[in-house]
Amino acid sequence: MELIANHQVEDIIQETNTIIQKSSSKFIEANTKEVSLEHLQNECIIPVFAKDNECTISHYEFIDATKEIAKNYFKVNSINPSIRISHQIKGRIPSAIGKPVKELLEHEKTTYYERMAFMIEIPNKQIVVNNQILNLSVGGVRAYNQENLFSKKSIEKFKVFIGFKNTVCTNLCVATDGLNSEIRVSSIQELQEAIHNLINNYNQDRHLGNMEKLSKYSFSEKQFAHFVGKMRMYHFLSKIEKQGKFPIQLTDSQIGSVVKDYFNDENFRRSDNQISLWNVYNLFTEANKSSYIDNNLERNVNAYEFIQSIGNSIENRIPNWYLHH
Known part of the structure; x- marks a missing residue:
């Protein structure tokens, strides 16, 4: 080889305070579509564990918990997540039972999404690597298909990452220590603690150095x-x-x-x-x-x-x- x-390594890795957006493409494609945090909060039902009707931690709660940790850790005032969802689960309210689909009114429909991924870019945390701007990003994945919703309430699974988004193409660059794919918790507080620990233990300098090489x-x-x-x-x-x-x-x-x-x-x-x-x-x-x-x-x-x-x-x-x- x-x-x-x-x-001239200093020309390849350097800090920059200028936020540059060169691409609006998706950070994940597959069969996903983009939704807002408000949609998840106000228009989606919350799945429950069938045998005891206990609530799961919702997509909205997961994203909001990550936002709060990121805001406090990086001392920023406002951050906005990019959210992608897939595998929509549709339903209807009891009064609409037997009603033809084409006659359903919006308030008679219910929905939630089996799978969700989100990414939060941290403002003013940009680095130039190999002549391309990378933006420090935090995010996560929730997939209800990996839970047993037909049982009683149990430990729930989440995936959280911290890494960089290449602003040229929105490709995510995630190192081994920047992903915890086996977070298992039973409360929002435990989830926030796990997110904080991942961010705190992530070695940004080593990640950047490895990518530069x-x-x-x-x-x-x-x-x-x-x-x-x-x-x-x-x-x-x-x-x-x-x-x-x-x-x-x-x-x-x-x-x-x-x-x-x-x-x-x-x-x-x-x-x-x-x-x-x-x-x-x-x-x-x-x-x-x-x-x-x-x-x-x-x-x-x-x-x-x-x-x-x-x-x-x-x-x-x-x-x-x-x-x-």
């Missing part, structure tokens, strides 16, 4: 083709053959998207028949936007860990199945 020396290494087109071929092969290996190889979570169709964007992506495509690991990483996180809400964050972190392992193998000349014949 080609090592590209960079003697990715620009120092690149693939030739031949090397990239070999790399992609090995990724496609991985999913078809036997369980024994997969041992010792990094377990990638992108699907075959998402790997296809990476290849397509290698040629066509406006921001991260090849240049002079070469592509840096930073650009490859962003092709991965772009492709991951097509993942459903309930596994998006895990795949995002997996992409980060995978590309880091590739960079470490190149830097330290460690044999890697994805790189070598």
